[in-house]
Amino acid sequence: MTAIGQTAPAFELPDTAGQPHGLTGAPATVLVFTCNHCPYALAWHERMLGLARDYAERGVKVLAINANDAATHPRDSLEAMRERVEAGDLGDVPYRHDESQQVARDYDARTTPDVFILDADGRLRYRGALDADHGDPSLDAAWARAALDAILDGRDPETAETKPVGCSIKWRKG
Amino acid sequence: MPVDVELLFWDGCPSHPQARAELEAAMADLGLDPAQLVVTEVPTDDAASANGFVGSPTIRIDGVDVQPVDDPPALTCRVYRLRDGRFSPTPDPADVHDALARAFKDQPT
Numbered sequence: 001m002t003a004i005g006q007t008a009p010a011f012e013l014p015d016t017a018g019q020p021h022g023l024t025g026a027p028a029t030v031l032v033f034t035c036n037h038c039p040y041a042l043a044w045h046e047r048m049l050g051l052a053r054d055y056a057e058r059g060v061k062v063l064a065i066n067a068n069d070a071a072t073h074p075r076d077s078l079e080a081m082r083e084r085v086e087a088g089d090l091g092d093v094p095y096r097h098d099e100s101q102q103v104a105r106d107y108d109a110r111t112t113p114d115v116f117i118l119d120a121d122g123r124l125r126y127r128g129a130l131d132a133d134h135g136d137p138s139l140d141a142a143w144a145r146a147a148l149d150a151i152l153d154g155r156d157p158e159t160a161e162t163k164p165v166g167c168s169i170k171w172r173k174g
Numbered sequence: 175m176p177v178d179v180e181l182l183f184w185d186g187c188p189s190h191p192q193a194r195a196e197l198e199a200a201m202a203d204l205g206l207d208p209a210q211l212v213v214t215e216v217p218t219d220d221a222a223s224a225n226g227f228v229g230s231p232t233i234r235i236d237g238v239d240v241q242p243v244d245d246p247p248a249l250t251c252r253v254y255r256l257r258d259g260r261f262s263p264t265p266d267p268a269d270v271h272d273a274l275a276r277a278f279k280d281q282p283t
Contacts, residue, residue, distance in 0.1 A: 039189070039253040042261035073250065135262065167251045168186055 001108040004160045008116065008124045009106040013065065013096040016082040021094060023122060026061040028151045030144065031116040032130075033109040033169065035068045036084060037075035040166035041112040043134040047141040048113070049091045051130070051148075056092070058152055064095045067104035068112070068170040076170065104169055111166035115144055119151050126151075128162030177236060177277045180212045184222075184230035187251035189263035193231035196264065200271040204278050222247040229253075233270060240273040241265055 002008050012022045023029060032048055034041040052062035070077035078097050085095050098104055107116055117126035126147035131139035147157035181197055183190035198208035216227045228245040229252030241254060256266045 037250065037253070039251050039261050039263035042253060043263065045261075073248075137260070165188065 002106075002124045004124055004127065006124055007122050008118050009103070010122070011103045011106065013098055013103060015094050015096055016078065016085045021063075021096065023118070024061045024063075025120070027059045027120045028055075028061075028125075028148055029118045029122075030055075030060065030062040030148070031107070031118070032062065032064050033067060033104055033107070033112055033114045033116075034064050035066045035073070035076045035112040035167070035170075036080050037068070037073050038112045038167035040134050044113050044130050044141075044166075045089075047130050047137065047139075049093060051141045051144055052091065052093050054145075055148055060148060060152070062093050064090060064093050065098050065103060065109075066095065066112075067098035067101045067109065069101070069172045071172070073170050101169075101171060109164075109169055111164045111168060113166050114164040114169075117144065117147050117151065117157075126157050126160055128164050132162075134165065176210060177206060177274070178212070178234075179206070179210060179274070180214060180234045180237075182214045182216050182225060182227050182230070182232040182234070184216050184227070184249045184251075186249060187230040187263070189251060190231045193233065193264045196267045197233060197270055200267065200274050203271065204274055206274065206278065216249070219247075219249060222249050231264060233265065233273075235273050235277045238273075238277075240270055 010023060012020045014020050066076055066081055068076035081095050115130055119125050130141040130144045133139055143162055150157040181194055201208045216222050216225055227247050228243055229250045233240045251263055254262045254265045256262050257268060
């Protein structure tokens with residue numbers, strides 16, 4: 001598990017077209033472990049897209065990662081991911097498939113959604129939820145935005161860790 | 175005959191305390207005793223199949239799902255749509271209230 005301030009694990013994961021991508025070297029990178037089937041992930045989804053849109057001009061990259069076991073949750077299959085991307089549900093956010101679940105394990109991701117924000121040096125600067133309540137869109141990913149603002153301004157986020165809330169990551173059995 | 179109100183949940187999904195609180199509030203608002211609520215944990219795939227449990231939480235009033243869906247039994251979090259179209263891990267409290275009110279109204283006097 002990566003502690004706040006430590007260098008986060010590097011990785012390379014394919015997008016829904018099968019093209020591999022690694023971390024970007026952006027001034028800040030937001031990793032969101034998410035999925036298709038979970039109501040918490042869906043409830044926060046528009047806020048994730050809004051954050052990606054609003055911080056794109058400052059060079060921030062937002063990456064969505066689905067690590068769930070499609071054998072037990074077919075709605076989280078690569079094909080289902082592809083359908084959402086083709087339908088425009090992900091906007092400009094790349095949707096990456098962690099089929100082996102290794103990246104989720106390396107980051108100790110627990111829920112969908114679970115958010116990790118890295119700085120330009122790849123150090124983990126925030127981990128947790130986008131904001132305090134999946135049911136209140138007016139919160140607008142406030143916790144993640146505050147962390148991003150601090151990182152981009154060269155400050156430490158006032159709150160570096162919050163409790164991720166959502167469906168458990170669906171690990172493979174056995 | 176009293177209205178049968180049942181909440182089925184899987185503990186792997188964190189939504190059931192909110193669903194229970196909103197359900198009990200709706201029951202109390204309609205003059206039903208929240209103590210009559212039957213709460214059933216669904217802990218295994220076999221139990222999900224046996225109960226026709228399509229996700230957590232599931233609320234049944236007189237055996238009828240408050241938002242019926244055609245999904246297979248599964249230990250998963252259930253996706254609801256609120257009346258304003260937003261996704262939610264729990265049903266719209268107004269839908270629960272209305273379903274209870276209908277069942278209550280249909281009771282023989």
